[in-house]
Amino acid sequence: MNLKIAISYPPLESEKGVPLLSQNRQFQWFNSPTYIYPVIPAYAATLLQKNGYEVFWDDGIAENLSYADWKKRILREKPDIIAIETKTPVVERHWKIVNELKNLTSNSSPCKGEEGQWKPKIALMGDHAVALPEESLKKSQVDYVIASGDYDFMLLNLADHLSKGTPLEGGFYYKDANNNIVSSGQSDLSKHDLNTLPLIDRELTHWKNYAFKNGNFKHTPGAYMMSGRDCWWGRCTFCSWTTMFPGNNFRTQSPEKALEEVGNLIKLGIKExxxxxxxxxVGKWLEDFCQGMIEKGYNKKVVMSCNMRITGIRNLETWKLMKKAGFRFILFGLESANQITLDRICKNLKVEEIEPGLKMCKEAGLEPHITAMIGYPWETKTMAQKTIDLAKKLFKKGFVDTLQATIVIPYPGTLLYKYCRENNLLLTNDYSRFDQREPVMKSPLSNQDVKELVQDLYKSFLSPKFILRKILSIRSWDDIKFLWIAGLRVLGHLTDFSKKEKY
Ligand code: SF4
Structure with missing residues (x-):
């Protein structure tokens, strides 16, 4: 049976803006649309197609479709499986969509020329699904919940199961004939060898939709890839993807395989x-990857960015090698300037390591970006101010180029969420409010304090010295465009946090 599988992001219309849902460890609504290429679903699409299944890449968000148009289209396409990635702030909306599709398809009548006997199986996947798989089966008519971060391998297994009777591997939740929720067992990530994945089919997955509207790209068209799942530390108590990929299960593709992906993107004309x-x-993997970039001449054709821990690289030579290999933008999670916080969130970082770590990265000619958060349950205003002061100092000294400020959100499945539940620290159980627009944990700060401190954090780069340095660093039209977009993004974020909520 030749199944058709849709990998779907139904449009989620909201006054809050455009949802940044795919390939995102922290869900946010953005004023100016940002579309991030969902790498694991893209592997799923490619893997399914390579195994003979028909794939319908259905990102209604990145295509800017209205919900009504998306619904018409999915009813026309009639996929046999609809796989939807979900996250906490929108999971309730996804349950409604699942129920609507299920009701529409079960009530349809072939006699009236309606949807005939089309009865799709619907699967939910994503960090929320992994954290609370049974919840979605209780609250919606979803058929399968994938409680594993490897949606690619899992969707192929599901398609094989439905079309050929292949047994389900561990990590699926569904209802049996008696309507009881059952599981196929524990998911085992170690069974999935990332080197067996095909090169991502970028045309099938509409790469152009994600190549331009993304403020992280200085050079466009840009693209995303992922050689590791997901983080070799993988223990931070707030990090939603540790639910899917705990650090002790960290896996990588070989450097050669990662270089093949880069080569493929260069052929498409990708610039970053x-x-x-x-x-x-890090370590030998990183050295081999960088040497490969240099030997193949890819460093002259494409610019690379990555996420890195501040203490991940402790010597200037490696940073210089990365620079030579074409790296530019390095994103670091600084999170807080208070040691007590870094310890409590299990960041494995000392406050005194922050400045020298970023300085070394900058010295090699790279562009460090930091993320920091406000609203920890134990942080006072003075403690939050310490983080803002450190950010200001880092900008002033020229050790960082850009910053992202967010409100700490305890996502289900994380240790921070467990801590909040156990200590009665949640202000609400309404998932739709876990969207970075307001604090959802009790803390010594008021709602207004948190928003103002996030704004102050965003404004921390505003020193005349930093602005002058930025202006003097302009070398090309791409630099001007990037600075302009970065400025607009900061203004957008300031607006996000200054709005009186009406939702
Ligand atoms: S360092 Fe921490 S926050 Fe960053 S990806 Fe790893 S586990 Fe998540």
Missing amino acids: IMEDSGSLP
């Missing part, structure tokens, strides 16, 4: 690649 493993593999 975000390597979006939670933390880029």
